[in-house]
Amino acid sequence: MIDTTDLIACPTCDALWRVAEPKEGERAVCGRCHTVLRAPKEGEATRITALALTVAILLVGTMFLPFLHISVRGFSNDSSIVDAALAFSEGLTTPLVVATVAMVLLIPLSRALLLLYVVAPIALTGRPRRGAATAYRWSEDLKPWSMAEIFILGCAVALVKVTTLATVVFGSAFWLFSILVIITVFQDGFLSRWSIWQTLEQN
Amino acid sequence: MANPRTKLIAITAKDAGLVGCTRCTAVWPLEQTRCGRCKAPLQSRDERSLSRVWAWWWAGLLFYIPANIYPMLITRTLLQEQESTIIGGAIDIALHGDIAVAAIIIIASVVIPLAKFVAIAFLAISSRRGTRVPGQQRHLLYEAVEFIGRWSMIDVFVVAITSALVQLNVVASVTPGPAAIAFALSVIFTMLSAQSFDSRMIWDQIEGDERA
Numbered sequence: 001m002i003d004t005t006d007l008i009a010c011p012t013c014d015a016l017w018r019v020a021e022p023k024e025g026e027r028a029v030c031g032r033c034h035t036v037l038r039a040p041k042e043g044e045a046t047r048i049t050a051l052a053l054t055v056a057i058l059l060v061g062t063m064f065l066p067f068l069h070i071s072v073r074g075f076s077n078d079s080s081i082v083d084a085a086l087a088f089s090e091g092l093t094t095p096l097v098v099a100t101v102a103m104v105l106l107i108p109l110s111r112a113l114l115l116l117y118v119v120a121p122i123a124l125t126g127r128p129r130r131g132a133a134t135a136y137r138w139s140e141d142l143k144p145w146s147m148a149e150i151f152i153l154g155c156a157v158a159l160v161k162v163t164t165l166a167t168v169v170f171g172s173a174f175w176l177f178s179i180l181v182i183i184t185v186f187q188d189g190f191l192s193r194w195s196i197w198q199t200l201e202q203n
Numbered sequence: 204m205a206n207p208r209t210k211l212i213a214i215t216a217k218d219a220g221l222v223g224c225t226r227c228t229a230v231w232p233l234e235q236t237r238c239g240r241c242k243a244p245l246q247s248r249d250e251r252s253l254s255r256v257w258a259w260w261w262a263g264l265l266f267y268i269p270a271n272i273y274p275m276l277i278t279r280t281l282l283q284e285q286e287s288t289i290i291g292g293a294i295d296i297a298l299h300g301d302i303a304v305a306a307i308i309i310i311a312s313v314v315i316p317l318a319k320f321v322a323i324a325f326l327a328i329s330s331r332r333g334t335r336v337p338g339q340q341r342h343l344l345y346e347a348v349e350f351i352g353r354w355s356m357i358d359v360f361v362v363a364i365t366s367a368l369v370q371l372n373v374v375a376s377v378t379p380g381p382a383a384i385a386f387a388l389s390v391i392f393t394m395l396s397a398q399s400f401d402s403r404m405i406w407d408q409i410e411g412d413e414r415a
């Protein structure tokens with residue numbers, strides 16, 4: 001019977017490796033398919049906690065601050081995302097707006113909160129809370145459905161589309177939102193899934 | 204191998220009579236059904252993976268057809284009512300002179316979805332029947348499908364934002380057409396199809412060929 005504790009099966013191609021824990025800044029890469037297997041980073045729990053907290057706060061700000069300023073022949077209106085979403089009642093618009101708000105705000109927010117629940121206790125006390133493994137699994141499953149960055153490009157396209165009908169200017173929430181998209185990219189870059197799983201397992 | 208600290212034990216965990224967790228990379232005896240570290244279900248090769256891939260694939264394709272036939276956006280002004288499909292809307296934008304924006308819509312709503320249907324079908328068929336295309340390239344294709352596929356959702360967001368914007372004034376009204384829902388579902392189903400694919404099958408085929 002082989003001792004399996006220090007073995008790694010590549011999640012992408014199932015190659016079986018024995019890996020010495022890489023040093024800070026080193027990466028262990030699957031020799032067959034080049035998937036990164038291990039990439040530890042110093043102090044990552046603290047850094048991810050700070051980033052996830054920032055993302056959560058910015059998301060709440062994005063929901064309620066004015067996202068767009070629209071004006072047509074003397075009529076003008078500041079609208080937050082929540083205002084815009086609540087303004088709908090009819091027909092096909094409702095499911096579309098619900099899906100959009102979910103993928104753009106609710107899922108990113110849930111991800112940030114789940115991640116906080118996982119890493120904040122590790123950063124503060126070195127020990128994860130109960131259910132941290134489940135929370136981390138959920139946050140990973142949500143990742144492909146979190147589409148904030150796609151929404152930004154959608155805003156730009158929509159703006160071009162309505163120029164013939166109205167004048168539209170971005171509000172403060174739009175810029176918050178753009179910042180949080182950039183932070184999310186960094187956060188996912190700092191995140192070393194395997195270090196988190198290891199920390200969760202040791203406790 | 205670039206990294207001297209990594210040592211190949213066996214070509215695959217399956218060959219060694221073990222099963223690897225695709226979520227956290229832990230390795231367990233073949234008969235174990237749940238990962239002891241992350242609690243994810245373990246399966247050496249997901250036998251039903253391909254039938255799930257195809258089920259979602261067909262669902263996605265089925266909704267992609269009405270998404271292109273029915274109007275995506277219905278614009279009513281005091282003077283006229285205009286319905287535009289995905290391609291019609293892109294042509295309108297192009298005629299207004301915004302070629303770059305029209306290109307974004309066409310790429311995200313037509314090129315990416317169609318390429319994705321072909322790519323997933325190719326990966327699924329070749330993992331069963333074999334192919335001359337090297338595993339490294341098929342693996343890149345798989346990663347591209349996973350990474351780029353989500354961007355198709357952009358036109359759905361554009362419709363939602365546009366109708367939300369114009370809702371707020373009295374001059375015109377813009378409402379989403381049935382194609383917006385059909386298209387959103389098509390994107391979701393093809394994402395699920397790609398997620399159902401067990402990427403380890405890409406590599407099993409190659410090893411099989413090399414051994415034969």
Ligand SMILES: [Zn+2]
Nearest residue numbers: 010013030033
């Ligand atoms: Zn690999």
Ligand SMILES: [Zn+2]
Nearest residue numbers: 224227238241
């Ligand atoms: Zn696991």
